[in-house]
Amino acid sequence: MITKRIIPCMDVRDGRVVKGVNFKGIRDVSDPVDLAEYYYENGADELVFYDITASVEKRLLFTEVLKAVARHIFIPLTVGGGIHSAEDIDQVLKCGADKVSVNSGVIDNPDLIREAAKRYGNQCVVLSMDVKRAGTGYHLFRNGGREDTGIDAVEWAKMSEADGAGELVVNSIDTDGVRKGFDLRMLQTICENVSIPVIASGGAGNMNHFSELFHSVPDVDAALAASIFHFKEVKIPELKRHLENEQIKIRL
Numbered sequence: 001m002i003t004k005r006i007i008p009c010m011d012v013r014d015g016r017v018v019k020g021v022n023f024k025g026i027r028d029v030s031d032p033v034d035l036a037e038y039y040y041e042n043g044a045d046e047l048v049f050y051d052i053t054a055s056v057e058k059r060l061l062f063t064e065v066l067k068a069v070a071r072h073i074f075i076p077l078t079v080g081g082g083i084h085s086a087e088d089i090d091q092v093l094k095c096g097a098d099k100v101s102v103n104s105g106v107i108d109n110p111d112l113i114r115e116a117a118k119r120y121g122n123q124c125v126v127l128s129m130d131v132k133r134a135g136t137g138y139h140l141f142r143n144g145g146r147e148d149t150g151i152d153a154v155e156w157a158k159m160s161e162a163d164g165a166g167e168l169v170v171n172s173i174d175t176d177g178v179r180k181g182f183d184l185r186m187l188q189t190i191c192e193n194v195s196i197p198v199i200a201s202g203g204a205g206n207m208n209h210f211s212e213l214f215h216s217v218p219d220v221d222a223a224l225a226a227s228i229f230h231f232k233e234v235k236i237p238e239l240k241r242h243l244e245n246e247q248i249k250i251r252l
Helices: 032-041 063-072 086-094 104-108 112-120 153-163 184-193 207-216 236-245
Strands: 005-013 016-021 024-030 047-051 077-080 099-102 125-134 137-142 147-152 167-172 198-201 222-225
Touching (some): 005 032, 005 198, 086 112, 104 112, 104 137, 153 167, 167 184, 184 198, 184 207, 207 236
Parallel strands (some): 005 047, 125 167
Antiparallel strands (some): 137 147
16 A cells, blocks of 8 residues: 655745635735744655746746755655746756646646656656536636636546656645545546546645545545644644554555
């Protein structure tokens, strides 16, 4: 059995970690360097860092903040926001990222995943998907969940894997920040259609939601959350002990 990963997510705007509900109502949380150090010292398996307005503002993410975070942690760091070209990816990797998350940039530049995977390896390329229910299916959204692309999310995941994405972060806009549990049906549908690792995002409200996720959708490789970790409602060491007690293989 593959060890499941617990991954805090830091959404950064104007150099500060922020959080909202359903991608709205953004509020200030913390300094990203301080928060990253806290997660590293408390057993996070990886860390995800998103500059949430970089794509909307059509600029590259805050590289100085990224460099500062990378200097203080020694776990895998995935970074996204404003990534539109292989040159953007190169800059982010040089600033200390281990993996680069692409989202809106792939919609504008369909060759980006293929080019990045060829240049840096599949393991460096993460496709981040903001997904919302649309009728009986699921649509891909862009620009921080603001714009419905009309693209079928399952087909997008399959195509991105074929192009060379090494991992998927699948975030449910419907459950994001609501804290009533992960979108199990949507995650199961994605997992049934791809073979690369899937990271579940959006909806965690307590420790039982993590065990429910890993038991209900065993093909999910990792769980990502923000609010409950940021505000210390759930602490990662306690969560991992809970998961171990639930017979879920985890790195303690």
